[in-house]
Amino acid sequence: MNFSFSGRHMEIGESLTQKAKDACEKLEKKYHVEFLDANIVMKKETYLFTTDMAVKTNTGNSYFVVSNADDPIVSFELAIQKLEQQFQKKKRPTKCSKKVERNTFDNPVSESGEDAPMIIAEILDDLPLMSVSEAAKHLDENQHVFIFENISNSAVNVVYWRSDGNIGWLDYKIKR
Numbered sequence: 001m002n003f004s005f006s007g008r009h010m011e012i013g014e015s016l017t018q019k020a021k022d023a024c025e026k027l028e029k030k031y032h033v034e035f036l037d038a039n040i041v042m043k044k045e046t047y048l049f050t051t052d053m054a055v056k057t058n059t060g061n062s063y064f065v066v067s068n069a070d071d072p073i074v075s076f077e078l079a080i081q082k083l084e085q086q087f088q089k090k091k092r093p094t095k096c097s098k099k100v101e102r103n104t105f106d107n108p109v110s111e112s113g114e115d116a117p118m119i120i121a122e123i124l125d126d127l128p129l130m131s132v133s134e135a136a137k138h139l140d141e142n143q144h145v146f147i148f149e150n151i152s153n154s155a156v157n158v159v160y161w162r163s164d165g166n167i168g169w170l171d172y173k174i175k176r
Contacts (some may be wrong), residue, residue, distance in 0.1 A: 001028075001035045008043040016076065023080050034058040036165050040079075040143045042072060051079040060144075060161035061090060061175045081147075127156065136167050 067078035158170040
């Protein structure tokens with residue numbers, strides 16, 4: 001995990017930094033994710049402390065929270081609470097409850113009597129014409145892959161969430 005905790009117009013102590021690391025590790029364990037990047041910036045403004053927290057996880061999701069309080073520790077704890085609320089909203093099952101054998105595609109009914117997974121066809125009538133960056137903006141939690149026609153070369157392209165949390169891009173040289 002790339003972890004950074006910095007202060008603007010103030011210095012961050014070792015105890016608060018350690019508290020932040022511990023809180024991030026606790027969230028990782030609780031929600032079964034790995035933080036790729038965790039950036040925390042605490043600012044002292046007139047009478048308030050503002051905590052900005054940006055986290056990117058291995059599931060490809062990014063989270064950003066802001067909290068304000070008159071005490072730096074309270075401001076940080078509010079940010080952690082808000083981050084946990086976002087995790088709860090995006091919480092989804094990570095494993096399929098139905099066990100599928102490798103050879104089920106050759107044999108539609110497995111020996112254990114369970115049905116093989118269904119193959120569902122989705123027909124694309126027309127691919128949207130756009131740039132790679134525009135297509136990447138279409139990716140979200142519910143859509144892990146987006147197929148489009150690249151505006152620069154008229155080829156069929158695919159953008160997708162990689163397992164490391166980055167966005168992958170497939171540029172096929174076949175023209176439509």
